[in-house]
Amino acid sequence: MNYSNLSLHTDKYQINMMYAHWMQGSLNKKSVFEAYFRKLPFGNGYAVFAGLERVVSYIQHLAFDDETIDYLRQQEEGYQEGFLEELRRFRFTGCIRAVPEGTLVFPNVPIIRVEARIFEAQLIETAILNFMNYQTLIATKASRIKQVAPHDTLLEFGTRRAQEADAAVWGARAAYIAGFHATSNLRAGMLFGIPTKGTHAHAWIQAHDTEEEAFAKFAEALPDQVSLLVDTYDTLKSGVPNAIKTAKLLEAKGKRLQSIRLDSGDLALISKEARAMLDQAGFPHVKIIASNDLDENLIMNLKAQGARIDVWGVGTQLITAADQPSLGGVYKLVAKEKDGDYEPVIKISGNPEKVSNPGVKETYRLLNRQSGRAEADYIALGSEQEPREGAPLLLFDPATPYRSKTLHDYESVRLLRDIYVNGELVYVLPDVETIRAYHESQLTLFRPEIRRMLNPEEYRVTLSRKAWDLKMELIHEYHP
Ligand SMILES: Nc1ncnc2c1ncn2[C@@H]1O[C@H](COP(=O)(O)OP(=O)(O)OP(=O)(O)O)[C@@H](O)[C@H]1O
Numbered sequence: 001m002n003y004s005n006l007s008l009h010t011d012k013y014q015i016n017m018m019y020a021h022w023m024q025g026s027l028n029k030k031s032v033f034e035a036y037f038r039k040l041p042f043g044n045g046y047a048v049f050a051g052l053e054r055v056v057s058y059i060q061h062l063a064f065d066d067e068t069i070d071y072l073r074q075q076e077e078g079y080q081e082g083f084l085e086e087l088r089r090f091r092f093t094g095c096i097r098a099v100p101e102g103t104l105v106f107p108n109v110p111i112i113r114v115e116a117r118i119f120e121a122q123l124i125e126t127a128i129l130n131f132m133n134y135q136t137l138i139a140t141k142a143s144r145i146k147q148v149a150p151h152d153t154l155l156e157f158g159t160r161r162a163q164e165a166d167a168a169v170w171g172a173r174a175a176y177i178a179g180f181h182a183t184s185n186l187r188a189g190m191l192f193g194i195p196t197k198g199t200h201a202h203a204w205i206q207a208h209d210t211e212e213e214a215f216a217k218f219a220e221a222l223p224d225q226v227s228l229l230v231d232t233y234d235t236l237k238s239g240v241p242n243a244i245k246t247a248k249l250l251e252a253k254g255k256r257l258q259s260i261r262l263d264s265g266d267l268a269l270i271s272k273e274a275r276a277m278l279d280q281a282g283f284p285h286v287k288i289i290a291s292n293d294l295d296e297n298l299i300m301n302l303k304a305q306g307a308r309i310d311v312w313g314v315g316t317q318l319i320t321a322a323d324q325p326s327l328g329g330v331y332k333l334v335a336k337e338k339d340g341d342y343e344p345v346i347k348i349s350g351n352p353e354k355v356s357n358p359g360v361k362e363t364y365r366l367l368n369r370q371s372g373r374a375e376a377d378y379i380a381l382g383s384e385q386e387p388r389e390g391a392p393l394l395l396f397d398p399a400t401p402y403r404s405k406t407l408h409d410y411e412s413v414r415l416l417r418d419i420y421v422n423g424e425l426v427y428v429l430p431d432v433e434t435i436r437a438y439h440e441s442q443l444t445l446f447r448p449e450i451r452r453m454l455n456p457e458e459y460r461v462t463l464s465r466k467a468w469d470l471k472m473e474l475i476h477e478y479h480p
Pocket residue numbers: 263264265266267268269291292293294298301302305
């Protein structure tokens with residue numbers, strides 16, 4: 001069984017639509033789809049885009065092999081052999097544009113745009129959303145944690161609680177992009193070049209007759225990387241005193257105990273007492289790591305209580321995005337080929353937020369030239385001229401006209417970059433360090449009011465007048 005071929009990592013309805021397009025001869029018609037989300041997760045003021053590397057790796061390897069074709073042949077739909085032959089020849093020949101990973105993104109702004117034969121664009125919807133939704137969610141959760149502990153070390157510990165293996169490694173990568181410092185997952189370390197860190201489990205202590213012996217033996221085995229878990233029996237009565245004994249043993253050998261880890265009890269109280277004990281014994285350099293179902297709220301609370309914690313190990317709550325386990329990103333058809341041109345299409349819904357924005361669009365991030373800060377994202381039709389720097393630009397808000405605003409001194413940056421052009425990968429994927437640094441620089445473009453964790457100010461996302469008029473026109477066409 002070949003588990004690595006992802007060509008069938010799609011919903012059956014995509015294959016059925018591809019089949020129907022093949023049957024009616026419309027498979028080669030061009031189409032444009034845009035991927036975006038409608039609502040920010042966790043009540044955050046922004047999301048952190050991640051998932052592009054996975055999308056690229058998927059597209060690069062996208063091919064139907066014998067096993068997948070045989071499997072499709074067995075389906076109750078009775079796909080004709082000609083269709084299966086078409087799939088055998090399948091390769092991605094279209095164009096993909098996307099925002100770079102680490103970019104701050106907002107509701108309704110196209111993050112990925114696919115322009116391809118409908119046959120191809122339809123197949124890849126499911127996988128693209130799968131990658132983008134999960135990784136963006138975890139990067140955003142990690143970013144919230146980073147916001148409350150900007151100067152502390154953050155370790156990603158989630159693998160054992162993650163929704164399976166892919167979620168663990170891509171989640172570890174997403175967390176690193178958003179500012180975590182290391183992961184416990186060695187495979188993520190090897191695949192992506194993320195720093196790795198590890199202490200030890202309670203089992204190490206339980207496997208010895210005494211805690212003191214367990215600590216000493218661990219220090220003997222790994223004298224340069226000693227981090228001791230001190231809560232197996234009694235943190236303050238035995239764990240910390242035994243760790244101090246081990247620190248002294250190491251000191252005699254010219255080595256240093258690096259850290260202790262607290263994993264239960266009142267982390268604020270215990271960390272303060274442990275800090276005092278370590279300092280008094282002459283080990284102020286020994287860091288205190290805390291873990292135990294932590295998230296951004298607990299960490300903020302512990303810091304408010306004066307906890308003396310230098311390093312936070314975060315697992316379950318981060319890797320599962322426990323308080324909001326899904327980002328509702330969607331992939332919508334915005335234009336279809338008609339008579340050699342693109343015709344805009346719309347999806348209407350009873351819920352005004354769900355009415356799609358028709359037409360092939362371009363998004364510009366408008367930066368205030370005085371402050372250097374991002375003022376708004378401006379979504380215009382691709383056929384419109386790029387906002388000309390300095391020329392007054394109306395950010396028009398039809399729902400609340402009093403919020404309309406004219407920008408004067410601004411710079412405009414195109415958000416979408418070319419990733420694939422006519423099936424060729426033209427984008428050089430940055431390494432994870434570069435993405436992480438880029439993300440950090442992007443954060444500084446946004447005012448603290450947008451970045452704050454609780455009740456952030458809403459960042460402005462505006463349609464151009466022409467994009468708005470087109471939307472209204474199509475709505476009136478269907479609902480005269
Ligand atoms: N000072 C504190 N203020 C608020 N929450 C805390 C504080 N100290 C610890 N917590 C959190 O409270 C939750 C429960 O802690 P508790 O020590 O009862 O954990 P536990 O898992 O039951 O312990 P054990 O591992 O010994 O079973 C954890 O999520 C922990 O991070």
